[in-house]
Amino acid sequence: MEQKLIFKDYNEALKQNKLLGLKCRDCGAITVPPKMVCRQCASPDMEVVELKGSGKIRTFTTVFVASEGREDEIPYTIVMVELDDGPWIMGNLDGIDPAQASMELVGKKVKMGNKVFPGDKYSAGEGARPLFSLV
C-alpha cells in the first residue's frame, strides 16, 4: 500500500510555507506529520489537504547546549504548537529573544513560516521545519 503523503513532498510544500496534512475519510481527523494511517482511527483512507498552519503554543524551551554541528544556532527556542486543525507539531519560534522566553508564551497564538535545516552527515539530506511567529 503506498503512502498518501511522503516526507519529500511534505518538505517541498513546507519550504513554500504550505503545511500539508491528511484528512481521514472515515473519522474526519487531521493527521500531521503524515503517516500511513489516521492518528485517531488507524484508517488508511485519507486525502492530502493543505492546513492553515495557525495555532497556539502549548509548550516551549530555549536550548543552550547544542548537538554537534549546530553550535552556531544556540540559543534558540523550540515550541510545540497545537494547530487549529488539532494535531501538535514541533517548530522554532522567531521574533523573540530566546533568552527571555517564559511561561507567558504558553497559549499565545502563532502563524507559520519555515526554515530549512540543511542537513548533516547523518540526516540523509535537508529538512524544513515550521518557523512560528507570534500574531
Added chain:
Amino acid sequence: MKKVAVVGVGETKFSGPQEKTEVELFAEAAMEAITKSNLKPKDIKALFVGNVLGDFAEGQGMVQSFAAENIGCLYVPANRYEGACASASMAIRDAFIWIASGYYDIVLAGGVERAATMGTGLATRTFAMFSDARYEYPAGITFPAVFAMLTHLYADTYKIPLQKLREQMARVSIQSYKHGSVNPRAQFFGKNADMTVEKVLGSFMVSTPLTLHDCCPFSDGAAAVVLASEEVAKKLTGKPVYITGTGQSSCGPLGNQSDYLPRIRSREISSQQAYDMAGVKPQDIDLCELHDCFSIASLIATESLGFFDYGTAGEAWEKGEADIGGKIAVNPSGGLKAKGHPIGATGAGQVYEVVKQLRGEVEPERQVEGARTGMTDTLGGDGGALVNMILQRGW
C-alpha cells in the same frame, strides 16, 4: 509459562569517559554475573545485549557477538537490542520470555554503552536520533529539550508555578545525589551529597528550565544478569529473585502523544501489564528504580506508575514520600542522575540494584529494609520504548 528467576548479577562502575572498550566493559559485568550465579560461560544458552551507540562511540557494530566470544560463550545465539535508553530492559524482558516459554533454561542479558566517551556534542547529536529525524530534528530538538518542554507543559497542566515546580524538581536531584554518593558503583560516588536547591537552580542552563543538575550525566558502563528457569535457579542459589511481571509498550513522536502529555501513555500501558502479570498493585512495591533521565522525568514516572496522583509527585518528594522510609523508595541506587546512565546498560543496572536490594546486599545507608518486591521502569526516547519489570524475593 515457566517461572523465571534472576540468579546472579554483575555491573561495572558507571563513570565518565574511561579507556575500556565496550567488549571489555560488557565482559567484566557478564563474568561477574556468571560467576555469582555459580555457572561457567559454557552454561549460557543465549546472550542478549542492549547497545545503542557503539557504532558512533567506537566504530563497533555487532558488539554482542564479540562480547559472547570474549567471555567464552562460544557459538551461542547473540542478539543486540536497540530501544534507546530502554535497550537492556528489552533484552532482559525478551530473555525472560524465552525462558518462560521453555525454549532456553539459562540466558545472559544486559547491556553496555560508552556515551561519555563520545563527548557532549556527539552524544547530544546521537541521543537526538531518538526523536523523529524528519519531523523533529530540523527544529534542533535535543533530549534535554524534550523534557524541558514537558516541564513547562507539566507546570501549565497542573497549574503549578514554574518556580515552585523547579524547587520540587531540585529535591529529586538532591535525593538521587544523596543515595549515589554512598553507592561505590555510581558515577557520582562520594560527590554532591551536599547539593542544595540553590545549587541546582543556579547551575548552568541546559535547556530552559532544566539546569545541569536537573539532567543525568553521559556515562560509560555495563551491567548483566543471568536469568534461569525455576528448576535451574533452585539448584544455583538459595536467593532466587523471580521476575513476576513484565510489560513493554511503544509510541510515536512527541507531538503524536498529545492526547496524554505530560503523561507518557506507553508507560501507563506497560506498567499495567506488569502489575497485572505479577498480581500486585503500586502500593505493594517497596522500591522502584525508575528512569530519572531528568528531574521532571521522576515526577512524571511516579505518577504514571501509580505511586502518586497526577500533579502531586513534587509534593511527595518535598515530604520524603519518595525516599527510603517513605511510601515508595525511588532510586536508592542514585538513579540515572547519580548512579549514571550508560544508555544501553541502564535497564540492566536497574535490575542489578533491585536484586541487590531484595537480597539485602547494598550499603546500609541506602538499604530498603525488608524489601520483598521491587520494580524497574526504563524509558527509551520519549516513550517509544518503555519497559517495566516487577521482581520479587523467591525465599
